[in-house]
Amino acid sequence: MNTPLSVVIGAGGTGGHIYPGLALADALRRRVPDAVISFVGTERGLETRLIPAAGYPLHTVDMIPFDRSLGAKRFTLPVALLRSGRQCRALLGEQGAQVAVGMGGYPSAPVILGARLAGLPSIIHESNAVPGRANAFAARLTPHVALAFEASGAGLPASSRPEVVGMPLSGPLARLDRAARRVDARRELGIPEHTRLLLVNGGSLGAARLTEAAIGLAERLRHRDDIRLLIKTGPAALDTARARLRLTGADRIAQAVAYLDRIDQTYAAADLVVCRAGSATVAELATIGLPAVLVPYPHAPGDHQTHNARTLTDVGAGVLLRDQDTTPLSLENVAGSLLADPVRLRAMGEAAASAGIGAHHRDAADRLALRVLRLAGRTATLTTVHS
Structure with a gap:
């Protein structure tokens, strides 16, 4: 019996990270209808509403933002990251995940750390022209980086191997x-x-x-x-x-x-x-x-x-x-x-x-899905599959 494709996606905080994550999930489901896809976020972001509403399970971890405005609480970030990373490692095992994806924003960093701890392949998607703090950290834990804009590659570690795939968009917007x-x-x-x-x-x-x-x-x-x-x-x-x-x-x-x-x-x-x-x-x-x-x-x-x-x-x-x-x-x-x-x-x-500048975004979800499938050991082509 073939093992079902299982992917865990870290995305949360604002719609700018969540919607591209959902677009990726939909693209994976179009190609592999029986794929097991779940999300990781926190209790404080829009993910608690948007992800379940889209029909995907959401698992929450104890992570805090990569934000200097937190004052003294920011000094607890390493402890929170390690704790939530261990939570994600356990979750990846429970889900039988073959690949972990971080879509940016502080909820995604523990997913990449959890994958590193579990020895699983992972990939991050950087959506901004200037990389966010969470992805700048996560890019040190995986060599696989996908970019929405070419300019953001300049702010990532030299060890990363970035590829411009564009911004994953939902089907109605892409078409x-x-x-x-x-x-x-x-x-x-x-x-x-x-x-x-x-x-x-x-x-x-x-x-x-x-x-x-x-x-x-x-x-x-x-x-x-x-x-x-x-x-x-x-x-x-x-x-x-x-x-x-x-x-x-x-x-x-x-x-x-x-x-x-x-x-x-x-x-x-x-x-x-x-x-x-x-x-x-x-x-x-x-x-x-x-x-x-x-x-x-x-x-x-x-x-x-x-x-x-x-x-x-x-x-x-x-x-x-x-x-x-x-x-x-x-x-x-x-x-x-x-x-x-x-x-x-x-x-x-x-x-x-x-x-x-807009053309490559139309099929970005499929391009990113293709990279995820390859990391999972699945063969796939770039032919766009729309429902």
């Missing part, structure tokens, strides 16, 4: 044709014809700066009939945002939501997005050709969101706006001028495709 879906998507969202839709997306946890500026922009534009705003606030800020929109009458043109359950539908309907510059978001925008105003999170380690954003802004597919400069007035000036210029919007949407 999204915005132009073909636009009419249906806008009808489903109730966006009137000849109305511009501005999406303000603060990321998986929301972004207070972007939400505040978007609400102020909606208040300034509340008498307009040619613009609609869709504001993703995250769950914590939703009630306050909705109350403010109602109070000023801005709910006439703006809607606040906690989550975007159909991000492909929203992207197809939108004319422009204002967003952070997380690696997954940047890869999505490059792949589907959605023009963007990018507001990098200013406290990201190594300022990696600015480096991520430049992959779009350097080719004319996006506009950079500093966090401290993001106000209702600046959004009106920047986003408003773009929405009033359909020729420029079209050129921005085509820029990423013309530069070729």
Whole structure:
């Protein structure tokens, strides 16, 4: 009897690590339907909601972030890492794992350490243009490294053997044709014809700066009939945002939501997005050709969101706006001028495709799955398999 393929994926914290991990899991399942795939995370991240909702089991370990803001608690990191690494070694044995994968973020480092302790092959995927602390550490424990962006290889140990595979995207996003879906998507969202839709997306946890500026922009534009705003606030800020929109009458043109359950539908309907510059978001925008105003999170380690954003802004597919400069007035000036210029919007949407920076993300999940299968001793080809 053949032993079922078993893969354990470490991914947690924010959607920027979790969604690519889920895309990889789906790609593995498409190729090996009876594969046993499970995830490792912690109790504090979005993984507790997103991973079970996607139908995959989640195992949690006692790990803390690689974050200097923890104060004195950061000195307990080596103990937490060793403890959680031992937990992962035991879990890998229980799952009969043949390969461990770390998708970045602090929950993935113990998985790679656990694989090293168990003598199992492992691979990490670095999603940012500047490697995160967890992956910079994990890359010392495995020679197998996959990159979303070529630039991130410069920040990894010389012993690593990085390969650019792109950012794993879910099937609906990887296959999204915005132009073909636009009419249906806008009808489903109730966006009137000849109305511009501005999406303000603060990321998986929301972004207070972007939400505040978007609400102020909606208040300034509340008498307009040619613009609609869709504001993703995250769950914590939703009630306050909705109350403010109602109070000023801005709910006439703006809607606040906690989550975007159909991000492909929203992207197809939108004319422009204002967003952070997380690696997954940047890869999505490059792949589907959605023009963007990018507001990098200013406290990201190594300022990696600015480096991520430049992959779009350097080719004319996006506009950079500093966090401290993001106000209702600046959004009106920047986003408003773009929405009033359909020729420029079209050129921005085509820029990423013309530069070729989005094409390799479409099949990234399959390329990464191929590397995982090879480490497990399975033969596979790069032929994309879509459900």
